[in-house]
Amino acid sequence: MAAEILAEGVCYQYSQSSKMALKDVDLRIRKGEFVAIIGPNGSGKSTLAKLFNGLFVPTKGRVTVDGLDTRDRENVWKIRQKVGMVFQNPDNQIVATVVEEDVAFGPENLGVPPEEIRKRVDEALEIVELKDFAQKPPHLLSGGQKQRVAIAGIIAMRPDYIIMDEPTAMLDPVGRKEVINTVKRLNREEGKTIVLITHFMEEAVEAARVIVMSEGRVVMEGSPREIFSKVGKLKAIGLDVPQVTELAHRLRGQGLAVRNDVLTIDEMVECLCPLL
Amino acid sequence: MPIVVKNLTHIYMPGTPFESVALRDVNWNVEDGEFWGLIGHTGSGKSTLIQHLNGLLKPTWGEVIVDGVNISERGVNLREIRQKVGLVFQYPEHQLFEETVEKDVAFGPKNLGLPEEEVTRRVKEALELVGLKYDEIKDRSPFELSGGQMRRVAIAGVLAMKPKVLILDEPTVGLDPRGRDEILGQIVRLRERQNITVILVSHSMEDIAKLVDKIAVMHKGRMVESGTPKQVFKNYEALASIGLDIPQVTHLMIKLKNKGKDVATDVLTVEEAEAEILRAARRK
Amino acid sequence: MNKSIKMLAFMGLFMALLVVATVVVSFPVPTFNLYFNLGESVIYLVALVYGAIPAAVIGSVGSALSDILKGYPMWAPITFFIKGTEGFIAGYFARRFNPFAGVVMGAVFMMAGYAMAAWKLYGPGAVPVELAGDFFQVSVGAIIALLLYKRMKNFLIKDN
Amino acid sequence: HRLDPRTKILITFAFMVLLFVIDDFAGYAFPLIFIAAASLLSGISIKYMLRGLRPLLIIILLTFVLNLFMIKGRVIYEVGPLSITYEGLYQGTFMVLRLVLLIVGTSLLTLTTSPISLTDGIESLLKPFSKVGVPAHELAMMMTIALRFIPTLMEETDKIMKAQMARGADFSSGNIVKRAQSLVPLLVPLFISAFRRADDLAMAMESRCYRGGENRTRMKTLKMTREDLFAFVATGIFAAGCLASRFLW
Numbered sequence: 001m002a003a004e005i006l007a008e009g010v011c012y013q014y015s016q017s018s019k020m021a022l023k024d025v026d027l028r029i030r031k032g033e034f035v036a037i038i039g040p041n042g043s044g045k046s047t048l049a050k051l052f053n054g055l056f057v058p059t060k061g062r063v064t065v066d067g068l069d070t071r072d073r074e075n076v077w078k079i080r081q082k083v084g085m086v087f088q089n090p091d092n093q094i095v096a097t098v099v100e101e102d103v104a105f106g107p108e109n110l111g112v113p114p115e116e117i118r119k120r121v122d123e124a125l126e127i128v129e130l131k132d133f134a135q136k137p138p139h140l141l142s143g144g145q146k147q148r149v150a151i152a153g154i155i156a157m158r159p160d161y162i163i164m165d166e167p168t169a170m171l172d173p174v175g176r177k178e179v180i181n182t183v184k185r186l187n188r189e190e191g192k193t194i195v196l197i198t199h200f201m202e203e204a205v206e207a208a209r210v211i212v213m214s215e216g217r218v219v220m221e222g223s224p225r226e227i228f229s230k231v232g233k234l235k236a237i238g239l240d241v242p243q244v245t246e247l248a249h250r251l252r253g254q255g256l257a258v259r260n261d262v263l264t265i266d267e268m269v270e271c272l273c274p275l276l
Numbered sequence: 277m278p279i280v281v282k283n284l285t286h287i288y289m290p291g292t293p294f295e296s297v298a299l300r301d302v303n304w305n306v307e308d309g310e311f312w313g314l315i316g317h318t319g320s321g322k323s324t325l326i327q328h329l330n331g332l333l334k335p336t337w338g339e340v341i342v343d344g345v346n347i348s349e350r351g352v353n354l355r356e357i358r359q360k361v362g363l364v365f366q367y368p369e370h371q372l373f374e375e376t377v378e379k380d381v382a383f384g385p386k387n388l389g390l391p392e393e394e395v396t397r398r399v400k401e402a403l404e405l406v407g408l409k410y411d412e413i414k415d416r417s418p419f420e421l422s423g424g425q426m427r428r429v430a431i432a433g434v435l436a437m438k439p440k441v442l443i444l445d446e447p448t449v450g451l452d453p454r455g456r457d458e459i460l461g462q463i464v465r466l467r468e469r470q471n472i473t474v475i476l477v478s479h480s481m482e483d484i485a486k487l488v489d490k491i492a493v494m495h496k497g498r499m500v501e502s503g504t505p506k507q508v509f510k511n512y513e514a515l516a517s518i519g520l521d522i523p524q525v526t527h528l529m530i531k532l533k534n535k536g537k538d539v540a541t542d543v544l545t546v547e548e549a550e551a552e553i554l555r556a557a558r559r560k
Numbered sequence: 561m562n563k564s565i566k567m568l569a570f571m572g573l574f575m576a577l578l579v580v581a582t583v584v585v586s587f588p589v590p591t592f593n594l595y596f597n598l599g600e601s602v603i604y605l606v607a608l609v610y611g612a613i614p615a616a617v618i619g620s621v622g623s624a625l626s627d628i629l630k631g632y633p634m635w636a637p638i639t640f641f642i643k644g645t646e647g648f649i650a651g652y653f654a655r656r657f658n659p660f661a662g663v664v665m666g667a668v669f670m671m672a673g674y675a676m677a678a679w680k681l682y683g684p685g686a687v688p689v690e691l692a693g694d695f696f697q698v699s700v701g702a703i704i705a706l707l708l709y710k711r712m713k714n715f716l717i718k719d720n
Numbered sequence: 721h722r723l724d725p726r727t728k729i730l731i732t733f734a735f736m737v738l739l740f741v742i743d744d745f746a747g748y749a750f751p752l753i754f755i756a757a758a759s760l761l762s763g764i765s766i767k768y769m770l771r772g773l774r775p776l777l778i779i780i781l782l783t784f785v786l787n788l789f790m791i792k793g794r795v796i797y798e799v800g801p802l803s804i805t806y807e808g809l810y811q812g813t814f815m816v817l818r819l820v821l822l823i824v825g826t827s828l829l830t831l832t833t834s835p836i837s838l839t840d841g842i843e844s845l846l847k848p849f850s851k852v853g854v855p856a857h858e859l860a861m862m863m864t865i866a867l868r869f870i871p872t873l874m875e876e877t878d879k880i881m882k883a884q885m886a887r888g889a890d891f892s893s894g895n896i897v898k899r900a901q902s903l904v905p906l907l908v909p910l911f912i913s914a915f916r917r918a919d920d921l922a923m924a925m926e927s928r929c930y931r932g933g934e935n936r937t938r939m940k941t942l943k944m945t946r947e948d949l950f951a952f953v954a955t956g957i958f959a960a961g962c963l964a965s966r967f968l969w
Binding site: 327330332355358359362363365368370371372373383384387388419433434437 | 884
């Protein structure tokens, strides 16, 4: 049985809508990967996320998690335990009135014995670096901290895959950094598979693979370098590129010999030094 | 219409154990027609400061003088001040409440007691200013619109008050790049057409650098810096020390300069950086 | 999505809203409730949109919760009973006849209930004061609920 | 303080019922002793408990005055048409004392117990009734959600209020109908936001494998200790005293 999330020919249509939100999406997310999904609003990113853990089931085609079909209602709890979800609004996913109680919510639902829950909660709070906040009421936390509580709540369920649906969209730059650092650590140190949906390009750059969606379809797929070197194409579908990437692109257009796949300031400095 | 902030201090819940100082001795002059960017971390006092400018909050000490009127004075008509200083809060679409877009945008002008024809005229104008077609959208429920459209309707609701100063608290948060560019483009156009004063609160240094004439930096309740973008970003070490970024291209030029390259560092946009690097490369 | 979880979340949020409504606009009045508040508007609106049972649950548990949070748990059992029944009656009559009948019947029950509670707890002299204060409160609550119902009917019913 | 919340709820309930059983002043000796003992054990001073009375002062006074003048009987003092009677004085004092004891006694519950453990206590007390259709777990879950979102919605209320004020809204003038109407621009956004949040929350709960109370475990389980037993015995003696005071005198 393959350890992966697989979408095959997936279409999805909302019941109130006449338009297809997703059209023939084929995707494979392997265990241990860090994948970013980018695309303008309404491109189907969030819909896709909800198909990964069986919140939605495909109108056509199928989604399987480690070989389990999400259409099969018997699999649904197994799938949700394997595939954790973090949503956009940090406020609306915290259930309990105390941080540690909230982190315990998932394992409690899974019927984990109390001592084991305690252990998992402490571990999860350790990983997101919120140990000192265990007894705090969530409304006193900053946005970034709340989002990390939400992540801890997912980690405590011991999922293999964590899907994040624009987890930083409502955060300030500090909160965004906190969350992205946590996400990177989860992937590198804890070996969790991460699917990060975002429209901040500097976050997508951190992933190993970037998937670009537009109007319900996957339109590009590749490493951040491959994707962001296509400045014109990205702009055409309403996406941004990091400033330095755009600068490199423009300078090439002016005949300067710079690489077209520059992602960071330091790379750009390296590129430009011999020329100036 | 100038706004003068003098020695403004604001303390939340004074005299209680929850007392907290949100603003300390802030001085700020906003001249007629200027475009200001207000930056700083969450909790740095930005929100408290802008809520003073239209009298939603009153100074604990100090003065806020809007168009010559001190807002703390007795008998001041706060409604008039709120009409002159329009404030668009974060996620303004959360305050939509009417059955139709037209009624919602009309809420402000109606509260001003304007005659009906004038209200309709203003609604039309405001919707067009935010790039929406009055005839197409006026009878729709605001709750059926897309996120970006909702936000524009909400902004129109403030524009319909015909403010002379427009304050926007992170008007692009949560939008995708295209939605963001649309809103920012409309703000620029609005300024061109009506020559109003704009104060833009934003976390995006790139946007701020591209748009504004002057920047004010808040940190822990104090205004630690103010001036033109070039002046403020030149002090990037000071900004970095309070955890604020500078635009990527500005950062790039500073790094090049530090490597001994002969480039100007007062670069704010991709276009400027392009020109500067080309210049430097050709010189070589 | 699972309907019952959605209902649970919705009831929780509306209980919170009820508590907020009892705190936001509230000033002391010498009635059983101690404070004039907007609690009724939430109970009636739920009654009009969702019917008797959700209104009874939100009315009873939510209002009792407000009492406990305000630090007066001794009112909680009485509030629980009166506000719960009030919500149920409002929801029942709103479905059976029309929204207006619903809020009126709910209001009548609420006033009668509190008048009796006041009689028992403070003595017969307190009844007129109680009735006057309650009348004011249910009127405002009823007006708001009917206004909101008219306004949000489409939004609320379509969504759920 | 450290008692199981269930014990506290049950005792408070018993206390309330018993207060209404007592019908003379001598009977009040028992609740007074009870409160004094509880104050000692919990470390909350009587003075602190009495602070809770402040907002109720008007009612207490009103109760006293109404009873003073309304009860017919032996006249002590007359002012115009009003007369103070011996019975009125007795009744008034009696009612006020009962009210004060009620408030102080029950405030002990909220002063010593956090809302969360109260919710847990209520859930566990209702559990036996779930067989006859009382949704104990669901009620407790709703209360938890309510407690979680009260501060969030409060903040939101403040924000929406300010945003509408910036558009010239006025929440504080006019007659009843006007005022009720003026609240619409505040309440509609608030209700809609509560809906959206409920939607999001339901989705998040489902993603976290929530499926009702069955087969659910808890990280912290409630445990009755010997102290709880002791408290029950004490309450039993107290109750017996109250009943005795009523029927033996």
